[in-house]
Amino acid sequence: xxxxxxxxxxxxxxxxxxxxxxxxxxxxxxxxxxxxxxxxxxxxxxxxxxxxxxxxxxxxxxxxxxxxxxxxxxxxxxxxxxxxxxxxxxxxxxxxxxxxxxxxxxxxxxxxxxxxxxxxxxxxxxxxxxxxxxxxxxxxx
Amino acid sequence: xxxxxxxxxxxxxxxxxxxxxxxxxxxxxxxxxxxxxxxxxxxxxxxxxxxxxxxxxxxxxxxxxxxxxxxxxxxxxxxxxxxxxxxxxxxxxxxxxxxxxxxxxxxxxxxxxxxxxxxxxxxxxxxxxxxxxxxxxxxxxxxxxxxxxxxxxxxxxxxxxxxxxxxxxxxxxxxxxxxxxxxxxxxxxxxxxxxxxxxxxxxxxxxxxxxxxxxxxxxxxxxxxxxxxxxxxxxxxxxxxxxxxxxxxxxxxxxxxxxxxxxxxxxxxxxxxxxxxxxxxxxxxxxxxxxxxxxxx
Numbered sequence: 548x549x550x551x552x553x554x555x556x557x558x559x560x561x562x563x564x565x566x567x568x569x570x571x572x573x574x575x576x577x578x579x580x581x582x583x584x585x586x587x588x589x590x591x592x593x594x595x596x597x598x599x600x601x602x603x604x605x606x607x608x609x610x611x612x613x614x615x616x617x618x619x620x621x622x623x624x625x626x627x628x629x630x631x632x633x634x635x636x637x638x639x640x641x642x643x644x645x646x647x648x649x650x651x652x653x654x655x656x657x658x659x660x661x662x663x664x665x666x667x668x669x670x671x672x673x674x675x676x677x678x679x680x681x682x683x684x685x686x687x688x
Numbered sequence: 689x690x691x692x693x694x695x696x697x698x699x700x701x702x703x704x705x706x707x708x709x710x711x712x713x714x715x716x717x718x719x720x721x722x723x724x725x726x727x728x729x730x731x732x733x734x735x736x737x738x739x740x741x742x743x744x745x746x747x748x749x750x751x752x753x754x755x756x757x758x759x760x761x762x763x764x765x766x767x768x769x770x771x772x773x774x775x776x777x778x779x780x781x782x783x784x785x786x787x788x789x790x791x792x793x794x795x796x797x798x799x800x801x802x803x804x805x806x807x808x809x810x811x812x813x814x815x816x817x818x819x820x821x822x823x824x825x826x827x828x829x830x831x832x833x834x835x836x837x838x839x840x841x842x843x844x845x846x847x848x849x850x851x852x853x854x855x856x857x858x859x860x861x862x863x864x865x866x867x868x869x870x871x872x873x874x875x876x877x878x879x880x881x882x883x884x885x886x887x888x889x890x891x892x893x894x895x896x897x898x899x900x901x902x903x904x905x906x907x908x909x910x911x912x913x914x915x916x917x918x919x920x921x922x923x924x925x926x927x928x929x930x931x932x933x934x935x936x937x938x939x940x941x942x943x944x945x946x947x948x949x950x951x952x953x954x955x956x957x958x959x960x961x962x963x964x965x966x967x968x969x970x971x972x973x974x975x976x977x978x979x980x981x982x983x984x985x
Contacts, residue, residue: 570856578849585841586848588790588874589744590856590867603742606902607956608750632944638956639946655957657899658944659906662742681742687753 569594569678577618577680580649584614584684592680597623597669603662603681604633607654612686615650617641617664620677627665628681632658738864743910745871745903748791748878749848752798754896760885762799767792768877768984770811775985779819780919783866784983786815787873790851794874795881797843805843806833809850816854819866824857825850865917868910872923873983875900875907879930880980883973897972898964901934926979933975936968 569592578586591603607613619626625646630639638660641647662681669675768788776782793808809830816825829850836842851874858867879900886893908931911924942959949955964972 570853570860573856574853585747585749585844586852587744588747588749588848588851588855589871590852590859591742591744592856593740593742595740599740601740601742603744604906605744606746606899606906608746608754608896608899611750632958634944636944638944639954650954652954652956655955656942656960657895657902657962658956658958658960659902660956664742683744685750687757 569680572620572678573618573680573682577616577682580616580618581614581682581684584612584686587683587685589683591682592678594676595619595623595664595666595679596674596676597666599666599679601664601679601681603664604659605662605683606659607657608685609654609657612651612653614684615662616680616682616684617648617662618678618680618682619648619664619666620679622675623677623679624667624669626679627667629663629665631661631663633661635661735862735864738913739859741910741913743871743906745875745906747794747848747851748874749794749798749844751878751882751896752791752795754893755795755882755885756798758885758890758892760888760890762796762801764796764801764804766881766884767795767808768980770807772984773811773814776815776818779866780869780922781983782815782819783869784873784876784923786812786819786854787870787875788877788980788984789815790847790854790870791874791877791881793847794844794878797840797847800840800843802833802837802843805847806830809833809847821854821857821861821863821866823861824854865914865920868914868920869923872907872911872927875903876926876976876980876983879972880976883969883976886969887973894964894969895962897969898937898939898962901937901939901962904931904934926982930972930975930979933968933972936965936971938963 573590573592593601595601615630617626617628628641629637630650631637639650641650664679664681666679768785776785789808789812793805793812796804796808809825813825813830816822829846832846833843836846855867855870858864858870879897882893882897886897904927908924908927911920911927914920939962940960944956944958946954946956
């Protein structure tokens with residue numbers, strides 16, 4: 548009973564607090580990883596749960612250096628991210644790079660690519676939720 | 689007493705929720721309609737779904753970067769005057785102009801125009817305040833800009849981070865459609881500026897304008913996710929008019945290649961192309977000038 552009386556109010560607050568925490572999480576944990584790059588203006592952070600998948604279609608310009616950062620709360624485990632083209636051809640997967648959260652590359656032609664983020668499923672009765680952020684930064688020539 | 693003790697955490701939770709809601713709408717101009725919409729459970733569910741959508745188009749900074757790289761000069765007369773800020777009332781005009789000022793701010797900071805950058809940030813701050821989004825574009829950004837006056841890179845980074853944070857603030861405060869308007873405003877201003885420069889015949893800039901077809905399609909798809917949202921209708925209609933012209937751009941798709949150089953640099957490419965005729969470019973230049981004029985006047 549004692550536990551329940553604290554759980555109910557916390558449940559009311561969770562959606563508000565979780566979202567507010569994503570902005571802080573992005574600023575404190577993800578932005579520093581974009582050091583040396585200018586961040587794209589768009590904000591892509593959301594509270595995801597195990598099994599969730601999110602996609603982000605991006606235009607990358609020719610001749611530019613880019614960095615993609617995918618940050619996730621540790622409670623979600625090793626979040627996978629892939630870079631695929633619009634025909635779903637795989638270009639990069641962090642699974643083959645020790646689950647690194649940063650990927651640097653150069654574009655020789657302008658094209659659209661998709662960043663796909665997958666939160667691994669978890670065993671157990673309690674399903675955790677946490678922030679996942681995708682940041683894109685570019686460098687001038 | 690037992691009941692009271694049970695109520696304490698619950699009341700605290702509701703209290704904090706109420707306080708947070710109040711804070712979100714606290715900065716509204718008294719003459720404006722309420723900017724924090726009342727949401728029923730269906731709308732709340734819809735907002736929750738929208739919050740999970742990741743969306744991005746290239747930042748206005750990237751277009752400004754190409755303009756500078758190609759040797760063009762800064763021209764303050766092309767920008768939306770900060771004096772116009774007093775004219776903007778109503779959510780749509782305010783949000784679109786917040787995006788327009790953001791693009792102008794990017795352009796000014798790219799050309800290392802420190803005072804102009806400060807002026808545009810102040811105008812954007814004023815709009816944000818009048819829209820009731822005081823939590824975004826806070827005074828510490830002005831302070832950061834002041835203390836990083838010597839570094840153009842820092843200036844650009846601060847500006848980009850500020851607008852990303854603004855979009856995050858809007859998203860987290862259930863005003864995602866307003867964020868879409870801000871992004872659209874920034875995209876339109878970047879297109880306007882680049883068409884003005886491209887009229888000189890610069891081929892790289894022309895190609896970059898042709899490539900905006902991709903961003904515009906992406907932006908319209910994003911707007912479509914909001915259904916028939918009343919506050920997006922006018923801008924969406926303008927974007928669709930521009931899309932009709934961008935459909936004249938000749939595009940070809942190629943196979944993606946990816947290679948890793950000896951120095952470990954990963955390079956991605958393909959043989960796709962986007963070509964725009966001078967006639968189409970002129971039509972786009974005319975239309976974007978008309979659309980922009982409607983919002984900034």
